[in-house]
Amino acid sequence: MLGGYFGKIINIDLTEEKVEIEELDEKLLKKYLGGSGLATKILYDETDGDTEPLGPENPLIYMTGPFTGTKVPVSGRHQIVAKSPLTDIFGEGDAGGRWGQGLKKAGYDGVVVRGRASKPIYIWIKEKEIKILDGKEIWGLDTYETDRRIKEKHGEACITSCIGPAGENQVLLASIMHDGSDARAVGRCGLGAVMGSKNLKAIVVEGTVATPVVDREALTISLKQEVPKIVEKTKGLKLLGTSGGTVMSEELGDLPIRNFKQGNWDKVEGISGQRMAETILKKNYYCGSCPIGCGREVEITEGAYRGVKGAGPEYETIGMIGSNCLVEDLEAIAYAGEMCNRLGMDTISVGAVIAFAMELYEHELLPKDSLGDIALTWGNEKAVIALIEKIAHKEGIGELLALGTKKAAERIGGIASEFAIHVKGLEAPAHDPRAFNSLAVGYATGNRGACHLQGASYFFEKTATMPELGYTEPQDRFATEGKGILNYHSQNIMGLMDSLKLCKFGIYGGINLTMMLEWIHHVIGWEMTVEELLETGERIFNLKRMYNVKCGISRKDDILPMRLLSQPRRDTGTGSNLAPFGKMLNEYYEARGWDDLGIPTEATLQRLQLKNE
């Protein structure tokens, strides 16, 4: 018996209103594992450079991993993959919460939605019952309200993945949200717009089926040993959440300030995780099967922002909507974050596009009359809140900003692209490649664009280790040698975690390749070696790259915005550091087995069994 998987995905064609169950072959599962890997394979086979991301031919692929639904720590996750309408290349996002476990409880590994419904609908999956239901009554509602209405109708046990008004309006920054006000987001790449383009408001899951585990006893013994160590190592994350690192990030020169332009900022303490813990924090939030609990639940009961209740701002929200726009009121950031969650938009890209607009405003480069009476000055929290609403509804200036920084800059023309901090169209998140040299290569080569989690190499330049690869101590963040190789390894590992479905914060808890192999053995029943596992991660990464090659991506696109590449931050922990990018990129291409154009060579494809994909 094979554990971990049900070996079944649900194929739904909304145009034809057809539902089919597809059986998965073990060979395919072993080659791509699940989650990100398996979903990429489907996208790769069905679409290419000509596929219109908001057309019915772009499949929206939800995929769990073999660990989802088991007690393996930090495994309550799932991946969503589609061609991104924001970047027009490979798009994906990963969310925690409970939806992935819910789909497994219904007895399936994944759901692929194709086509387009003729009117608003939602999908209801409860074990053998799979229905396409009328979504008229929930269309237009925000994501918290959608979750509430669905629970009212179908009961408290069901779990919802849905879009808000931004997804319905096909805003290119739209997210797909999960678990109501717990707000676990697939934020990046505008996948909420893909869902909206299908007239699909929500996918609701429910069930009681247990995910098969080959050797439950051995797994229990292993977890008894490892989980307490994971909990102890990540205590700082539990106490302060991801925002615990905000002040340290500012000191290191890592926190984005004023659209990545300013070196330091004396207001940072006021927006920190420490301040949150002292003021609005109510309790921790734990994704399914997570012993760490880095999530924040906050409540604001008085003042201008009273009424905020639910998921608190993560570090990324604080960095992008807070310091990057110079907003210094933590409650305003929490409010803006909740607005994004409810409207269904990525707080990273929204923060980035607002900072971009603020800098354009400073230089008087925004189209006249597009702002109404909004004074888009740095730190103006009221303007930030007004813009969020406008972006979600594509009103006034919001129609332009809903395109994201790259496309908006192209439309404005002139020097506007100076202020658009993105790679391949995806806005850079709240970590700075000038503070961690490895991030320069990581952002430039991430398959979905500028992303801190596709490689998470900076983990290994601060605290984390990966002993099997010789990283027994944290690496020097300003070193220049070895960063290409570090990215090669870390991207492969993160691809594995996105496919098995493990939260990357598990690495801080000491989760390593040996543990993954042990759990693969106990859960699925496969004997794999470290080399085989790493090669699988490498295969998954290269398949995404090959998809992007089909979309016209090559070395010319593996670049950073000039601000991050050539303009030092100064007056902060980075000194005037700039990563020697070209040298690092060449080291990376060599490690990857890519040619001078950044395309995997025949030999590399052969070695990874991708030749005939």
Add this chain to the structure above:
Amino acid sequence: MKIVLRLHHSLKGKVPIEDGILQIKENMTVEQLLKQLDLKRTTVVVTINKKILPKETTIEENDSIEIYPILIGG
């Protein structure tokens, strides 16, 4: 006055004091204690009797203080 100090394992050996019972001066704040332990305030999180309190908080006799490293991520 005495307090009970618990250090995260990764901090042991990095500070000049063993964890356990510790004698400190009266009216010491969290910030001053960290200074005495030679720990950078922005790199650690401190709990007093399991609660996170502002750095200006005065430590009281018999308080239980725990110190953990902050992790950057997310």
